[in-house]
Amino acid sequence: MMDADFRSDTVTRPTAAMYAAMAAAPVGDDVLGDDPTVKKLEAIAAERFGQEAGLFCPSGTMTNQIAIKVHTRPGDEVICSHLAHIYNYEGGGVAFNSGVQIRTGGDAYGRLSANDVHRLVQPEMDVHAAPTRLVVLENTANKGGGTSLGLPLLREVGEAAKSHGLAYHLDGARIFNALVREGDTPSDLHFFDSVSICLSKGLGAPVGSLLLGPKDFIAEGKRIRKRFGGGMRQAGYLAAAGLYALDHHVERLAEDHANAQRIDGWLSQLSYVVERKPCHTNMVLFRIESPGGAPALQAHLAAKGIRIIAMDREWLRVVTHYDVQEAHMTALHEALKSFGA
Numbered sequence: 001m002m003d004a005d006f007r008s009d010t011v012t013r014p015t016a017a018m019y020a021a022m023a024a025a026p027v028g029d030d031v032l033g034d035d036p037t038v039k040k041l042e043a044i045a046a047e048r049f050g051q052e053a054g055l056f057c058p059s060g061t062m063t064n065q066i067a068i069k070v071h072t073r074p075g076d077e078v079i080c081s082h083l084a085h086i087y088n089y090e091g092g093g094v095a096f097n098s099g100v101q102i103r104t105g106g107d108a109y110g111r112l113s114a115n116d117v118h119r120l121v122q123p124e125m126d127v128h129a130a131p132t133r134l135v136v137l138e139n140t141a142n143k144g145g146g147t148s149l150g151l152p153l154l155r156e157v158g159e160a161a162k163s164h165g166l167a168y169h170l171d172g173a174r175i176f177n178a179l180v181r182e183g184d185t186p187s188d189l190h191f192f193d194s195v196s197i198c199l200s201k202g203l204g205a206p207v208g209s210l211l212l213g214p215k216d217f218i219a220e221g222k223r224i225r226k227r228f229g230g231g232m233r234q235a236g237y238l239a240a241a242g243l244y245a246l247d248h249h250v251e252r253l254a255e256d257h258a259n260a261q262r263i264d265g266w267l268s269q270l271s272y273v274v275e276r277k278p279c280h281t282n283m284v285l286f287r288i289e290s291p292g293g294a295p296a297l298q299a300h301l302a303a304k305g306i307r308i309i310a311m312d313r314e315w316l317r318v319v320t321h322y323d324v325q326e327a328h329m330t331a332l333h334e335a336l337k338s339f340g341a
């Protein structure tokens with residue numbers, strides 16, 4: 001049977017060339033500070049994003065959580081989109097790990113504006129209010145539909161944050177999808193105080209994320225990573241996959257975007273699809289009206305060996321990635337057309 005997995009871009013397996021790079025990697029004990037491949041990955045990623053230093057971590061949840069921990073004190077407030085990963089999908093980590101609370105704003109696509117920041121920041125001298133410390137933007141915005149926010153918006157929100165003395169963190173789990181779509185380079189994002197990037201999403205590495213920022217920020221982050229249990233030993237094998245991905249899997253994200261566009265086009269032809277989020281990158285989020293709701297479509301596809309995610313009763317998500325083959329695309333198209341028939 002067909003085995004087509006459109007649930008996420010995290011489901012990819014290393015390519016043969018990536019495995020070879022991993023196997024050949026020189027390694028050491030990174031907790032003792034002597035894994036050369038981890039050091040190389042941290043240095044290269046930091047340099048590309050115009051930051052001083054990097055910290056290799058097991059997950060993007062950990063890099064976000066470390067950033068929030070370093071930027072804030074318990075009782076502080078963090079501004080983000082109501083759709084943000086740090087708010088919806090990190091297990092309440094902001095409260096558990098940092099003792100902070102969240103104030104949300106923005107649109108249905110995961111964007112936050114400079115105006116939102118001016119509107120949401122708490123009055124500094126008012127003892128009733130939790131002190132605002134940090135603004136977090138997510139690019140691309142996952143739950144917004146893989147929305148690319150664009151440099152002008154990122155800059156404006158950054159200026160608004162700075163005008164209130166707030167730190168500015170980028171959750172860039174899928175930042176390369178945004179960069180490829182916009183034709184921008186990582187160094188265009190130098191104005192962030194800290195950046196989290198995932199190697200295990202569209203870039204196709206099996207494990208790993210990086211936190212990037214100033215030297216003293218990363219030094220403090222390293223202590224937090226240890227406390228969180230994220231210090232890894234011969235992590236160079238994983239870092240090697242990340243290095244390979246940064247050099248070989250960025251430009252090809254355009255193929256994933258093209259596949260997502262095709263799927264979005266198919267969905268536009270189906271009467272049971274009543275709403276679609278704008279398709280910017282490698283995700284297609286759509287709402288259906290049918291008696292069984294989203295779970296019925298999910299089950300219809302699963303019976304044909306095609307996996308996608310039902311986000312709730314009405315919304316579904318399809319994600320493209322480098323393990324998607326043309327046969328998977330055709331099977332998905334046929335299965336979508338036969339739903340309810």
Ligand SMILES: *Cc1c(COP(=O)(O)O)cnc(C)c1O
Nearest residue numbers: 059060061062085138142171173
């Ligand atoms: C996937 C993701 C993360 C981190 O996820 P992990 O699975 O912990 O690596 C963070 N932010 C966004 C927007 C994501 O999509």
